[in-house]
Amino acid sequence: MSDLSRGMSGLSVGSGDMERLRQENRDLKRQLGGGGVKPSLAIPWEDIDLGDQISGGGFSVVYRGYWLRTPVAIKRWFDPEMTDKLLQEFREEVMTLQELSHPNIVQLMGVCSKPPNLAMVTEYLPHSLFHVLHNTNIEVDRKRVISLAKDICCAFIYLHSRSPPVIHRDIKPANFLLDRAWKLKLCDFGLASQNARQAGAGTPAYMAPELLAGTGFNEKVDVYAFGVCLWEMLARLLPFAETPPGQLKEKIIAGGRPEIPLSCPKAMANLIKDCWQQEASLRPSFPKIHNILSDMQ
Known part of the structure; x- marks a missing residue:
C-alpha cells in the first residue's frame, strides 16, 4: 500500500468526499508524470540545431533553430538542479499543448523530455504582435485590428x-x-490552468483584478486581458506605462484602466470597456465578442 493510500485509509469520509479525493489523487499523478508525452511527439535532442535566442523568462529560453531541416522555435527549460517544480511545469505545458489543435494556436511539433535537455519544438513564426506594435512603423489600421482580434x-x-x-x-x-x-497564432501555455493554483502569476498590466487579488477566477480573466490587448492595438502604447510598478496592482484592483483614445470608435470603446469590467460575470464571452467585431466590419 502506498503512503497516500495508507493516509486515506484512516479517514472517515462519505462516498462523495472519497470520490473527490480519488479524483484529486488522479489529477496529482497526472501533473507529476502520470500522463506523458505522446510517443509520436518524442524526438531526440541530437536532431535539433539550436540557433539564436528569441526570448526568455523564468526557467526557459526560446530559440529559433532547425529540426529535420525545418525552421522551428525551440523552448528549452534550464535549471542546474532540475527541481521537481521545473519538471512539473515542463510536463504540464507539454500536456496542455499536445492536446490542442487549432489554426490560431501554435502547433507543437515535438518534445525532448530527457533531462537535462527539456524542450518543446513548435512551428516558427517570424514576428510577435508586440514587435509589430512597438518596434515597427507598420500600419495597423482598424480593419487589421478587427481581423487580428x-x-x-x-x-x-x-x-x-x-x-x-x-x-x-x-x-x-x-x-x-x-x-x-498576418495570420495570428497564440503561444506560451506556461500559465494555462484549470484551477486556482498560482493565481497571482502572470503579467500585471494584463491581469484581471481577481487574479491580482489572489481570489477565485475563471475563463473571464482571459476576456479581461483581451480587452487590454485590444486597447493596445488601437493606442499602440504600453498599458499603464505611466504607473509605477509598485502601484499597478492597487490601481487595477481599485478599477483603474488605461485611457481610451478619443479617436477610438464608440462601438470599439464600448467593447473594450465591457471586456475589462471589474466584475468578471459582466464581461462578454468570446463568441459574443466575435459577433460584435463581425458587426464592425
Missing part, C-alpha cells in the same frame, strides 16, 4: 469550449505570433 477570439472560443476550459492566463501581444500573411 477575431483571430484571437477564434483561439479562445476553442480553448474555453474544452472540458474543462483551458484558461491561458497570460494573454499579451508578446504571446501572439504572426506570419508574413
